[in-house]
Amino acid sequence: MTASVVVTGLGIVAPNGLGAEDYWSALCVGKSGIGPLTRFDAAPYPAKLAGEISGFAAEEHLPSRLMPQTDQVTRLSLVTADWALADADVRPADLPGFGMGVITASSAGGFEFSQNELKNLWNKGGEYVSAYQSFAWFYAVNTGQISIRNGMKGPSGVVVTDDAGGLDAVAQARRQVRKGTSLVVAGAVDALLCSWGWVGLHASGRLSTVNDPGLAYLPFDDRAAGHVPGEGGALLVLEPADSARARDAKVYGEVAGYGATFDSRAAGLRKAVELALQDAGSKPTDVDVVFADAAAEPELDRIEAETLVDVFGHRGVPVTAPKTMTGRLYAGGAALDLATAFLSMEKGVIPPTVHTEPADRYGLDMVTGQARTAEVRTALLLARGHGGFNSAMIVRS
Structure with a gap:
């Protein structure tokens, strides 16, 4: 094992x-x-x-x-x-x-x-x-x-x-x-x-x-x-x-699954998600929140939203992008999202995506306006690098 x-x-x-x-x-x-x-x-x-x-x-x-x-x-x-x-x-x-x-x-x-x-x-x-x-x-x-x-x-x-x-x-x-x-x-x-x-x-x-x-x-x-x-x-x-x-250490949670692809199209991001879920032995219904890549570029947003709807269904899982409060931190951004996911599990709170008013056509259950109280046991994190890098990670409490 x-x-x-x-x-x-x-x-x-x-x-x-x-x-x-x-x-x-x-x-x-x-x-x-x-x-x-x-x-x-x-x-x-x-x-x-x-x-x-x-x-x-x-x-x-x-x-x-x-x-x-x-x-x-x-x-x-x-x-x-x-x-x-x-x-x-x-x-x-x-x-x-x-x-x-x-x-x-x-x-x-x-x-x-x-x-x-x-x-x-x-x-x-x-x-x-x-x-x-x-x-x-x-x-x-x-x-x-x-x-x-x-x-x-x-x-x-x-x-x-x-x-x-x-x-x-x-x-x-x-x-x-x-x-x-x-x-x-x-x-x-x-x-x-x-x-x-x-x-x-x-x-x-x-x-x-x-x-x-x-x-x-x-x-x-x-x-x-x-x-x-x-x-x-x-x-x-x-x-x-x-x-x-x-050693009786405090444990924030487990890095349970990971998937990566190199493809700028929607198929590449979806495959990374599927690989991460498979690696974690998890089903889409196990995921309590998604920390989105959130590019704020229409075509990239469309690809990410379609991926999430394909995997989880229309408004099928809470989605958040707290990076709207920090800006995109490039390599540091996904690591910060990861740390945020562990804090979210510990606190039982999903932090909000500020300022944005998500368009209905994307079909996402975005956590906006204020933080949302929720039991967070499993989180999916998405990150995309320029040119086609896609990474997805499953963490759980």
Whole structure:
């Protein structure tokens, strides 16, 4: 029998809350973290809104030696990992290094660090470029820095599948735990809010250029016109269920099923859902809530809605997209949804999708307006990356 893999710790950094408690409180009252960009002057760009993290001072959490060698995304990741491990009541120094791993996802690595060093190169010359540029930009830098900080020497890696990455990283971690690794930190944090990253995000053609934060990101709405970018995400601690029980750990729930495909058409997303249900040994009627990918792009919304109606029936399952309060966090978004699903199970509450007024033609039972009290035992999470990445995950209490 395949071993069960459970989540025992959550670390969260989001535009509307730092830490699981603050983030969850914000969700339940519909508090949004989306607003005008302040990190740089966005006036020359079509899109001017973002989900920015505020109130985060890295120097309050990390040693000074790490400051010159890390990007914003890595600092956020290191602190998020610390919070997840503390939540799991784990002290890495007390555990065998080769029994612990780190698997993260990334969409861009340390973009802001690279931008600053390229400015130095162009304006001053190569001798002014930091030696840390050699790794601070890299997709795998968060995995590496978390591993070094915590002495984690077991199976580790990075996944690069755009918005699907958060689920894919956790699925890889589940695989390694089943193979014998005793603990894996997994998930994703992304941060691309610099002018260089902003240019790249515009190239997708999917950014909302609406300037009203209450109208800019409206998935499944007739007014949908793209998404708002954000920064943040979540990291989770995964362990074998028997080990977690043996140390009397708090268990948020089980990573029960996973499916992934590469196909931008509706058939690809539906197949990923079917694979996840099959892997979990679950039926559609077992699912209590779906955390939607919620692209807010008409064709992508249509594909996702048709998939959910095909699998669950017309208004057959509650659907939510709390990312309307944070913006899309790219690789970090699916990991944050995953952490949110575990909190939803623990609290017996489905957080709302704010601002949006879903069109009747989609046939979805969207949780809008305010949070909905419900017994949540099984959740389905969907995530899609640019170009055709589809990932689906089943988690249960």
